Amino acid sequence: MEAPRPAETHGPTPLCDELERGPWPSHVTELKKTRYHLQMYEESLSRRQTQWGFGGYVSLPGVAAGFAIRASARPEITKGANFVRVLPPAGNFYSAAMLSKVCDIADRYAYGLLHLHSTGGNIEILGIPTEQLLEVVSALNAQGLDVGSTGDAYRNTVECVGPARCDAALIDTLGIRDAWFRRFLDDVQFPRFPHKLKVKISGCPNDCTRAVQKSCIALIGVFRDAPKINGEQLAVWVGEGGDIAHVASMCPPRAMEWDGGRLTIDAEACTHCMYCINKCPAIRPGDDRGVAVLVGSKLRGKYGPLLGRVLVPFVPLTPPAYTELFDLLHRIDEVFDEHARRKERLGDFLFRIGIDEFSRLVGVEPSPHQMAEPRSNVFFHWAAGGPVGGEKEV
Numbered sequence: 274m275e276a277p278r279p280a281e282t283h284g285p286t287p288l289c290d291e292l293e294r295g296p297w298p299s300h301v302t303e304l305k306k307t308r309y310h311l312q313m314y315e316e317s318l319s320r321r322q323t324q325w326g327f328g329g330y331v332s333l334p335g336v337a338a339g340f341a342i343r344a345s346a347r348p349e350i351t352k353g354a355n356f357v358r359v360l361p362p363a364g365n366f367y368s369a370a371m372l373s374k375v376c377d378i379a380d381r382y383a384y385g386l387l388h389l390h391s392t393g394g395n396i397e398i399l400g401i402p403t404e405q406l407l408e409v410v411s412a413l414n415a416q417g418l419d420v421g422s423t424g425d426a427y428r429n430t431v432e433c434v435g436p437a438r439c440d441a442a443l444i445d446t447l448g449i450r451d452a453w454f455r456r457f458l459d460d461v462q463f464p465r466f467p468h469k470l471k472v473k474i475s476g477c478p479n480d481c482t483r484a485v486q487k488s489c490i491a492l493i494g495v496f497r498d499a500p501k502i503n504g505e506q507l508a509v510w511v512g513e514g515g516d517i518a519h520v521a522s523m524c525p526p527r528a529m530e531w532d533g534g535r536l537t538i539d540a541e542a543c544t545h546c547m548y549c550i551n552k553c554p555a556i557r558p559g560d561d562r563g564v565a566v567l568v569g570s571k572l573r574g575k576y577g578p579l580l581g582r583v584l585v586p587f588v589p590l591t592p593p594a595y596t597e598l599f600d601l602l603h604r605i606d607e608v609f610d611e612h613a614r615r616k617e618r619l620g621d622f623l624f625r626i627g628i629d630e631f632s633r634l635v636g637v638e639p640s641p642h643q644m645a646e647p648r649s650n651v652f653f654h655w656a657a658g659g660p661v662g663g664e665k666e667v
Contacts, residue, residue, distance in 0.1 A: 286311055288318040307385035308400060310351040328353045330423050331403070336410055337463045339420030343399075356383075357409055358422040359396040360454070360461070363447040364434050374416045382409050393471075394431035395422050424464035427457055427606075431488075432474035433481045441550065442476035443494035443562045448592055449474055456599050460606065467613040467622075470606060477558070478547045484567070485581045489619040490605060491567040492598070497587060498559035499540035500550060507536060507555035520552045564588045564598060565642075568605065568631070569620035579620040582628055584635070586642040601635075608634045 289311055293299040304311055316324045328344030344353045359375070361367070375396065379385055384400030391397050401409055410420055422429040430453055433439065435446030453472070454461070473484035474492045484491035511517055517536060521529035528542035529549060538549075549556045566588060567581030584605075588598050605619075612634065613622040623631050628643050 286315040309384045312350045338423045341423050355401045356397050356399045360419050363450045378412045395429050421461040425466045426464035427461045428471045430472045433476050435476040446474045446476045491581045493565045495565045496559040496562045498561040499538050501557045503555045569623040571620040574618045575621045576624050583642040604635050
């Protein structure tokens with residue numbers, strides 16, 4: 274395939290040229306080989322502020338989600354640019370042939386640039402003319418790829434690499450993500466919610482996807498029994514200099530005890546925080562494994578950043594369809610769809626109505642795990658006529 278023609282220049286670019294100096298590789302040199310409007314980058318460097326902004330979404334017949342617009346603050350240089358979000362394979366595993374085909378599509382139809390991966394975990398192909406958007410979708414579909422993750426829909430689901438690489442993974446994050454798309458693909462590609470919904474899947478409480486910080490619905494791999502201790506491996510590790518006494522002393526709930534020769538873990542006190550598992554290779558997660566479902570986290574919105582709240586502390590997994598887990602997620606998105614206000618994130622909705630009412634609407638039994646913090650005010654206000662001593666709470 275022919276290389277993309279360079280974009281037309283609109284004047285000198287001294288700041289960009291400065292970034293090409295020196296013996297090291299320069300991204301500016303590579304940008305000059307594409308159709309990207311380098312003058313926009315020059316203006317961004319000069320003003321110390323990007324000259325691109327969010328310009329909304331594009332919907333086409335049969336493709337309701339997947340396209341967005343970058344608005345230009347300098348229309349005399351270039352107008353807004355369309356880009357498409359490509360949903361990546363589970364675990365972000367690509368063959369060289371597939372990536373080569375995606376690059377060919379970017380060269381043929383767009384600037385010749387990819388965002389790999391964006392903050393939402395997508396591949397983004399930048400600078401596609403509006404009249405060629407459907408051609409791009411057809412070309413991607415021919416490679417077994419699909420588009421989505423824009424508008425008031427489920428966004429791309431991000432998962433950690435899970436059991437494909439990490440020995441701390443408690444669940445098959447890749448299998449869950451693949452099954453999730455098979456169940457919810459229509460809601461990824463056809464927006465119907467009051468606002469966007471983000472789902473992230475972490476294989477253990479280490480939460481490498483930052484699901485508890487950034488996702489409307491967080492699925493975290495957990496275990497309920499005590500961590501397993503391999504006594505022989507522990508003895509070897511200690512003999513090689515491992516300080517298990519220090520690990521035990523730093524256990525957050527003080528559930529570990531080391532007497533100099535034997536390590537014990539109090540299963541009732543253990544909070545399964547992964548600290549000892551991360552520190553000592555002789556301690557591994559237990560076998561009673563499932564998923565904790567948290568809701569409401571986000572970085573921006575009406576009430577500012579919010580961390581996720583536990584909705585259900587443990588959901589058993591039933592592969593390959595994961596019916597029980599996905600039925601719960603469907604009840605969550607139905608409640609959000611029916612009761613949230615227009616352009617209200619799930620976290621803001623939860624903050625407004627409270628976890629008790631949200632649990633009731635979803636049909637989840639209350640749990641101590643849902644508490645954000647212990648009660649700090651021991652006093653109650655009462656009025657006459659209540660059930661206790663002829664008084665009632667007000």
